[in-house]
Amino acid sequence: MDxxxxxxxxxxxxxxxxxxxxxxxxxxxxxxxxxxxxxxxxEQSYNVTDAxxxxxxxxxxxxxxxxxxxxxxxxxxxxxxxxxxxxxxxxTSRIFTGSIILLRNPIECYASQVExxxxxxxxxxxxxxxxxxxxxxxxxxxxxxxxIGEQVRAHAFRFLSYTAHCEAxxxxxxxxxxxxxxxxxxxxxxxxxxNAPSVGDPKLRxxxxxxxxxxxSAEVEDIRAKFESLPCAxxxxxxxELEVAVxxxxxxxxxxxxxxxxxxxxxxx
Amino acid sequence: MGLGYQxxxxxxxxxxxxxxxxxxxxxxxxxxxxxxxxxxxxxxxxQTFGRFVDxxxxxxxxxxxxxxxxxxxxxxxxxxxxxNDPFLRDxxxxxxxxxxxxxxxxxxxxGVFKVGGNNGVSIFQEGARKGEQHLxxxxxxxxxxxxxxxxxxxxxxxxxxxxxERYVDLVETAGGRACLIWISERAIDSDLVVDRSxxxxxxxxxxxxxxxxxxxxxxxxxxxxxxxxxxxDPIVNRYTGELEAAFTPERFPNRPDDTRALNTYYxxxxxxxxxxxxxxxxxxxxxxxxxxFLV
Numbered sequence: 001m002d003x004x005x006x007x008x009x010x011x012x013x014x015x016x017x018x019x020x021x022x023x024x025x026x027x028x029x030x031x032x033x034x035x036x037x038x039x040x041x042x043e044q045s046y047n048v049t050d051a052x053x054x055x056x057x058x059x060x061x062x063x064x065x066x067x068x069x070x071x072x073x074x075x076x077x078x079x080x081x082x083x084x085x086x087x088x089x090x091x092t093s094r095i096f097t098g099s100i101i102l103l104r105n106p107i108e109c110y111a112s113q114v115e116x117x118x119x120x121x122x123x124x125x126x127x128x129x130x131x132x133x134x135x136x137x138x139x140x141x142x143x144x145x146x147x148i149g150e151q152v153r154a155h156a157f158r159f160l161s162y163t164a165h166c167e168a169x170x171x172x173x174x175x176x177x178x179x180x181x182x183x184x185x186x187x188x189x190x191x192x193x194x195n196a197p198s199v200g201d202p203k204l205r206x207x208x209x210x211x212x213x214x215x216x217s218a219e220v221e222d223i224r225a226k227f228e229s230l231p232c233a234x235x236x237x238x239x240x241e242l243e244v245a246v247x248x249x250x251x252x253x254x255x256x257x258x259x260x261x262x263x264x265x266x267x268x269x
Numbered sequence: 270m271g272l273g274y275q276x277x278x279x280x281x282x283x284x285x286x287x288x289x290x291x292x293x294x295x296x297x298x299x300x301x302x303x304x305x306x307x308x309x310x311x312x313x314x315x316q317t318f319g320r321f322v323d324x325x326x327x328x329x330x331x332x333x334x335x336x337x338x339x340x341x342x343x344x345x346x347x348x349x350x351x352x353n354d355p356f357l358r359d360x361x362x363x364x365x366x367x368x369x370x371x372x373x374x375x376x377x378x379x380g381v382f383k384v385g386g387n388n389g390v391s392i393f394q395e396g397a398r399k400g401e402q403h404l405x406x407x408x409x410x411x412x413x414x415x416x417x418x419x420x421x422x423x424x425x426x427x428x429x430x431x432x433x434e435r436y437v438d439l440v441e442t443a444g445g446r447a448c449l450i451w452i453s454e455r456a457i458d459s460d461l462v463v464d465r466s467x468x469x470x471x472x473x474x475x476x477x478x479x480x481x482x483x484x485x486x487x488x489x490x491x492x493x494x495x496x497x498x499x500x501x502d503p504i505v506n507r508y509t510g511e512l513e514a515a516f517t518p519e520r521f522p523n524r525p526d527d528t529r530a531l532n533t534y535y536x537x538x539x540x541x542x543x544x545x546x547x548x549x550x551x552x553x554x555x556x557x558x559x560x561x562f563l564v
Contacts (some may be wrong), residue, residue, distance in 0.1 A: 002279070002280060002517065096279055096280070154508065156279070156283050158285075170288070170292035171287070171288040171291065171292050173292065174288035174292035174295070175286065175288055178271075178272060178275060178286040178288070178295065181272045181275045181276050183272060184288075184292040189292075249299065249300050249301065249302065251298070251299040252285065252298075252299075
């Protein structure tokens, strides 16, 4: 019997727009959001996979526990594995599960991650554009997306291009809501209308920062050219092309096949 | 729109709903950019949408098409669903070709009824029940029982006239670049039988006279796809392979228990296969269409 409950995960690289999309979806009146539960409590080795306990631990309002959105990033592969464990556990309780796989130009994500590390993060780990940080970022992304490719087909899934999402916010968000399935509410768009600056990452908000749709194309091209001989450059290229294809409405099944091809490739980095 | 089916059927089917016009309109995926002007557009009701099938016939057509394919089927839709929506009218007017399913006559406003919702609801416009809204099947039963057989028969006549006018309008909106697809368990020239059901068999109230009149006025081809004995398809959980009782007692208390995991009404896989093959034959037999549409 369908319980009517849904648990949807939103997964992507760090700095790929996951917070923006998460904010839009979880602002629905019936959706309860849990943002980066495993990343945020990594120092406590937090590994709870029971949805009800997660709701308690992250103070999800009782009225919103039927429709849950859990966001994680590929910063650590463990974040992704645990997210799928949450979904698998939920499935045994006849909770409908699905994933939104958010893609953005991976070099943009990398450049944004370096900038954020430099300016905002307490732990200064990835503060310079370098061969090492470029490769480390690729490696964690690859491992995270490999887990996605191996496990997501047991659930419903949607691929989402960050670029395409920003160009057609209402249609794209409505598509995400249909996974629950819930109707898009006008209030979900009120802070995120096209051409308006979007409300920023909560981690940045207290620093007065806002997420703007910054044009990083020149910087991205510089980085690409600088590191094009590295072993991980092919991975960045493949993921860039996948995001473009998803933005051009390639069917999700085809995008999945391509993701598996990319992540199961015998990369050497 | 569409969310209802997705909610009920989600353990068995993923309709991959996508949206147009700022999130207002929902259609079955995969999505298509409706800003294009060379679309092959399919419009119709749940049969075109493809409830309870993995690949509805528009989707079967897609790999063979050079042009982008848009499945704009909507559950319970009638012609007014498309004619009364400026966004959809615009899409039809820009489409390269429109495949128009023969939709139900009960989804047409005429006589006693104005249709509401996605055209699956009838609103009484006169008489003792004026202002009341019912599912179309119930509304016609009430009409027959309470308003009398004569008014019921007159309603059918008015609906048929209105259906023809709407379809002529649809074809003209598409610039004449259209064909009519008949999808049913009964042939176009079969008698309308309304003894057991007040609306008969889908497409309700539409008969050979209606189709002939549209053809006469618009000169469009008709592709007839009839499966006289449409055996029910089981509804199967796509994750476990087990039967899935999509029509739960809680949400569908009046449905017989032995049909809860069966598609007993919507076009089955076999009927979709038939429609696809008839469509392909129709296109192939028209050299101009074949050259332009097919890879």
